[in-house]
Amino acid sequence: MPDLFEIIFKPEFGFTVIRVVVPILFAALGAYIASSAGIGNIAMEGTMLMAAFVGTICSAIFQNPWIGLMCAVLSGVLMSLILTYFTLVLKTNNILGGIALNLFASSFTVFLLFIVTGSKGTSATLGAKTLPKIDIPILKDIPVLGTIFSGHNVLVYIMFAAVILVYFLMYQTPLGLRIKAVGKDEHAAESVGININRIKTIALVLSGVLASLGGVYMSMGYLSFFSKNMTNGRGFIGLAAAAMGHGNIWMVTITSFLFGAFDALANALALYALPSEIIITIPYVAVFGAIVIYSIFEWRNRRARGEE
Amino acid sequence: MKKLLTVLVVALMAVGLTACAPKKEPEATVKVALLIPFRGDQSYFDVVANGMKLVTEQIEGSETTIIEMGTDQSKWENFYLDACEGDYDVIIGGNWEATPTFEKVIAQFPDKKFINFDNSAAPTNANTYVMFYKANELGYLTGLVAGLVTKTNLEYSDDTANIIGAIGGMNFGGINDFLYGYIQGAQAVNPDVKIIVGYAGSFSDAAKGKELALNMYAAGADIVFHAAGGTGNGLFDAAVEAQHYALGVDADQALLFAADPAKQKMILTSGTKNVDLAILQAVERFMDGTLPYNTIEVLGIKENGVALAENAIYNALPASIRDVVAAYKAKVVSGEIVVKDALTLTAEQWDAILAAAAPTN
Numbered sequence: 001m002p003d004l005f006e007i008i009f010k011p012e013f014g015f016t017v018i019r020v021v022v023p024i025l026f027a028a029l030g031a032y033i034a035s036s037a038g039i040g041n042i043a044m045e046g047t048m049l050m051a052a053f054v055g056t057i058c059s060a061i062f063q064n065p066w067i068g069l070m071c072a073v074l075s076g077v078l079m080s081l082i083l084t085y086f087t088l089v090l091k092t093n094n095i096l097g098g099i100a101l102n103l104f105a106s107s108f109t110v111f112l113l114f115i116v117t118g119s120k121g122t123s124a125t126l127g128a129k130t131l132p133k134i135d136i137p138i139l140k141d142i143p144v145l146g147t148i149f150s151g152h153n154v155l156v157y158i159m160f161a162a163v164i165l166v167y168f169l170m171y172q173t174p175l176g177l178r179i180k181a182v183g184k185d186e187h188a189a190e191s192v193g194i195n196i197n198r199i200k201t202i203a204l205v206l207s208g209v210l211a212s213l214g215g216v217y218m219s220m221g222y223l224s225f226f227s228k229n230m231t232n233g234r235g236f237i238g239l240a241a242a243a244m245g246h247g248n249i250w251m252v253t254i255t256s257f258l259f260g261a262f263d264a265l266a267n268a269l270a271l272y273a274l275p276s277e278i279i280i281t282i283p284y285v286a287v288f289g290a291i292v293i294y295s296i297f298e299w300r301n302r303r304a305r306g307e308e
Numbered sequence: 309m310k311k312l313l314t315v316l317v318v319a320l321m322a323v324g325l326t327a328c329a330p331k332k333e334p335e336a337t338v339k340v341a342l343l344i345p346f347r348g349d350q351s352y353f354d355v356v357a358n359g360m361k362l363v364t365e366q367i368e369g370s371e372t373t374i375i376e377m378g379t380d381q382s383k384w385e386n387f388y389l390d391a392c393e394g395d396y397d398v399i400i401g402g403n404w405e406a407t408p409t410f411e412k413v414i415a416q417f418p419d420k421k422f423i424n425f426d427n428s429a430a431p432t433n434a435n436t437y438v439m440f441y442k443a444n445e446l447g448y449l450t451g452l453v454a455g456l457v458t459k460t461n462l463e464y465s466d467d468t469a470n471i472i473g474a475i476g477g478m479n480f481g482g483i484n485d486f487l488y489g490y491i492q493g494a495q496a497v498n499p500d501v502k503i504i505v506g507y508a509g510s511f512s513d514a515a516k517g518k519e520l521a522l523n524m525y526a527a528g529a530d531i532v533f534h535a536a537g538g539t540g541n542g543l544f545d546a547a548v549e550a551q552h553y554a555l556g557v558d559a560d561q562a563l564l565f566a567a568d569p570a571k572q573k574m575i576l577t578s579g580t581k582n583v584d585l586a587i588l589q590a591v592e593r594f595m596d597g598t599l600p601y602n603t604i605e606v607l608g609i610k611e612n613g614v615a616l617a618e619n620a621i622y623n624a625l626p627a628s629i630r631d632v633v634a635a636y637k638a639k640v641v642s643g644e645i646v647v648k649d650a651l652t653l654t655a656e657q658w659d660a661i662l663a664a665a666a667p668t669n
Contacts, residue, residue: 012526020519120348122514122541127567223545224513224568227538232513267519270506271527273663276479280509 007268016267018152019222021260022159023048023231026214027238028256029166030207032249035242036170037203038183039087043100045235046105047079047208048215053109053123055216056226057116060128066171069131070214076212079105080204088197098130110228111113122227130220131155153221155213167249169206179203244291246298255287262286282289337369338595339610341391342425342587343384343401345412346376351537352558359400366588367595381409388413391421398594402427402438404482413434418603421601423590425583428482428651430604437599439586442608443482444489444642444649446579447535449609449616450555451493452636453577454531455501456629457553458494464552464574465530471667473504475543477511477536481651484578484658486535486557488650491665496645497632502515502667503530515668517542525550527667531576533557547574555579560617567602577622580615582607611640612614 007013027044034041051072059068078103086097093103113121140150170176181189182199190196214234219226237259245252262283269279312438324642342362347357360372373396377387391399392413401410402424414422414433424431431438452502454472457465474490476483487505494501506529517539521532525546532547532554533541541555547554548571556562556578565572586607593599607613616622616633623630639645650658 015521016522023515114348118348119350120346121350121538122564124541124544124564125350125567219516222544223518225514225541225545227512227514229512230514230538232510232515264519267506267516268523270508270520271473271504271523273505273659273666275659276507276509280507298585 008265011144012113013264013268014148015152016123016264017257017261018148018156020264020267021257022043022153022156022217022222023214023234024238024241024259025092025253025256026162026210026217027165027235028241028245028252029162029215029238031239031242032245032247032252033166033170033179033203033210034207036247037179037200037257038099038185038186039094039204040201040239041080041211042085042095042206042236042239043079043083043101043105044211044214044239045231045233046098046102047076047110047211048103048218048231048235049217049229050079051076051212051276052219052230053113053226055212056123056128056219057112059130059220060123060126063129065129065131065220068128068220072220073209073212076208076210076215077205078208079212080208081201083208084201084204088200106229109226113226113228120228122225124225124227126225128220128225130224153217155217155221156261158213159217162213163249163253166210170249175199175202211238214238240287244287246292251294255291257284258287258290310380329524335369336371338367338398338591339371339373339396340591341373341375341394341396341399343375343377343387343399343406344403344405345379347374350559350564351561352583354582355559356403356583356587359584361635362584363591364589365590368590377406379403382538384409385413389416392417397421397543398423398591400425400590404428421594421599423587423594423599425587425590428606431602434602437590437601438604439583439590439613440606441581441583441586441613442489442606442647442649443485443535443581443614444647445608446557446581446614447486447489447491447533448493448496448640449489449614449633449637450533450557450577450579450645451490451495452497452633453493453616453622453625453629454490454533455494455496455498456632457531457576457625459637460626460629462553462625466599469528469530470498470500471502471504471528471530472533473506473527473529475517475520475524475532475534475536475540476505476507477601478509479507479537479658481653483535484650488653488658488661489602489647490533491661492647493636495665503665504667505662505665508536510540511537511539513539514542514545516548521546521554522550525552531555533579544571544575547571556617560619562617562619562621573621575621577619578617580617582613582615586611586613608640608647609637644666654666 054075055068055072058071059065080188086092092132110210140146178199186196241255266279266282377384398421400423403426407427411432422436458472459467504524508516521543531553534543543554558581561578562572562575635667
């Protein structure tokens with residue numbers, strides 16, 4: 001039996017958690033903004049996958065990862081605008097629109113991959129450029145903290161910035177207030193002169209941008225190539241984290257990190273001769289358990305306050 | 309505008325019709341159809357498809373067709389039916405996923421001849437020849453290399469930890485067969501070696517593969533093998549990051565990274581499943597009339613069904629390593645060494661094997 005404490009209380013474990021959490025947290029932030037505006041954007045997975053693909057290809061074509069990143073973000077915006085068109089103009093059910101986009105992304109990326117590389121599996125032959133890793137001056141020399149926080153991919157720091165930016169957007173700006181107002185009750189919002197469609201479009205585009213950052217991290221940070229369906233459900237895990245966060249950005253962030261931490265733990269435990277079926281389910285079971293406990297506390301608090 | 313369109317369409321159709329008109333061509337010596345879900349995975353199915361290329365090149369006057377059925381299994385039956393109704397002399401299909409559909413269709417065409425290129429069970433129809441590959445012997449070969457490399461001071465390995473790693477896609481007999489062979493191979497040449505095995509639970513999660521590999525390298529492994537499909541692609545990224553070695557599977561995976569020499573040189577060799585050669589041999593035997601129908605043949609090292617990719621990277625290894633590998637390979641061929649398989653093991657037996665091989669801590 002491995003020594004759990006030895007695994008967890010090592011600075012390298014903290015580094016791993018951060019590395020694992022990036023795509024999940026980006027997706028969770030995106031899903032959080034969309035659901036604040038009252039839209040379940042389940043196209044996160046497809047948007048991520050598309051961005052992962054577009055990023056790699058453009059990075060290979062222009063031999064510049066930053067142009068790859070820009071193209072990926074544009075693809076995220078485009079995917080969101082398609083979903084917006086489905087839901088706001090054509091009035092389709094947004095879940096159906098999301099499913100359509102996810103299916104589209106999973107096969108369209110393989111189709112384009114085949115055209116560009118002749119492979120239906122990976123873009124490894126392209127030799128695309130990846131985004132750089134950054135050593136933080138001063139911080140990198142501090143023991144423990146330096147090991148955990150320095151030397152990550154640049155998108156990791158963009159992720160931390162994104163959490164703070166999304167917090168300011170949602171809690172400190174009129175736009176954030178409007179997004180939440182539309183999500184709570186769109187008729188009430190409309191009655192005070194808010195353009196609902198405009199707000200929803202903005203929310204979806206923002207969620208698409210965040211998803212695309214998570215996707216591009218997969219293919220140009222975490223890994224150095226695109227491979228078929230490489231997001232492998234991380235967009236959906238992000239959606240789950242956003243849902244479990246109960247519309248509170250800190251809870252969304254913490255839940256994402258919980259997923260990441262248990263995922264990293266499962267990866268570490270996978271090396272010990274333990275039953276693999278159980279280890280693979282650890283992140284899901286653990287977060288599910290955490291949410292049950294959190295919900296019970298919430299419910300008790302509300303009852304104690306006499307709200308129910 | 310409409311008129312122009314009509315003219316164009318008619319012109320196109322005319323061109324199409326002339327293209328369809330029978331051309332004077334010598335009669336084919338043999339017409340072969342191969343049915344697979346898709347090509348272009350740069351791994352397993354590309355090796356299978358390469359079998360058709362070998363047939364075209366090496367059998368004079370042969371005509372080959374590769375039919376890509378797609379991944380929607382409900383459509384496979386129609387593809388097989390269409391192929392059987394065509395004028396092919398022999399139809400090649402199968403692998404574990406498609407075999408049930410393939411055999412169902414074969415039962416309706418008792419006069420045709422069929423080759424199943426990869427399945428573990430004997431054919432249910434008398435007009436079918438089945439091939440299977442000894443994954444345990446493939447794993448054995450890579451295990452030999454891993455066991456020797458980890459106790460040698462090479463550029464990216466050293467003799468300190470004596471630990472090697474392996475990533476499995478999922479925990480079931482077909483995958484464990486690779487891993488069991490790997491364990492036996494490594495222990496044959498390095499009895500004290502410890503083997504870390506980790507499962508990803510997926511064949512498409514390259515990021516997970518990278519995490520597992522990084523953990524293995526961090527735990528002291530200096531060479532890691534995988535039997536995990538697309539998940540294994542993450543292993544090669546991890547190898548570059550950790551500056552240690554990796555081993556590929558099914559096809560010569562170093563070929564994938566011609567554009568990335570830093571990664572390529574980390575992939576010392578790959579255990580290859582030579583489905584392409586096996587298909588060529590089977591078609592040749594079909595033409596000679598020596599193909600044994602209603603039979604399954606299991607192809608190992610001896611039959612060249614599995615092998616090591618002896619590419620430039622492998623040949624740059626010290627002769628002392630390659631000589632030992634060759635010696636043990638010869639012993640398997642002669643039957644002096646029998647590599648045990650994992651297909652008949654129970655879950656408990658397999659867990660016990662893994663626990664015995666794992667590093668103690």
